[in-house]
Amino acid sequence: AQSVTQPDIHITVSEGASLELRCNYSYGATPYLFWYVQSPGQGLQLLLKYFSGDTLVQGIKGFEAEFKRSQSSFNLRKPSVHWSDAAEYFCASRRDNFNKFYFGSGTKLNVKP
Template sequence: AQSVTQPDIHITVSEGASLELRCNYSYGATPYLFWYVQSPGQGLQLLLKYFSGDTLVQGIKGFEAEFKRSQSSFNLRKPSVHWSDAAEYFCALANQAGTALIFGKGTTLSVSS
């Protein structure tokens, strides 16, 4: 069965520190992978996506993610976190572009000063 696992429910990072949010997936082939962010009172915003090609994907707001087929992972990273990055982050997959998404449970990021 297709699934997405985000092992960390809540992470706290100091402002200026690096960040890595984990995402593992279960899928028979190479899925389409996404990271979304939701700030309070806002809708889900797409940070980046991976369909094929270069396994290191650059997104908005300085985020990047690396697809690792051998580990079935698509971890999100940012070298230096800003207080405005505090939000909930969702990893998701789809079996093809433009179809329904399967989400992980989300990781809440808190940023300490």
């Protein structure tokens, strides 16, 4: 069965500092992988996705993520965090276009001034 693990429930970083949010997936083959962001009271917005090709993917708002097959990981990074990045971040996987999504439990990001 597929599953997604986000080990960090809360993370606090200072504005301008770098950020890395961890995500590990469990699946025999390479799934499709996603990062979504949820601001308070809002739905989920796609930041970036990976399904094949270059293992470093660029997304919106200056985010990037790197797929590492050997570690079953798809960590999200940003070189310099802005206060507006404070939100909850969800990693997700799906086997292919025809199947459902599996979401991690989310990581809440707090940004200190």
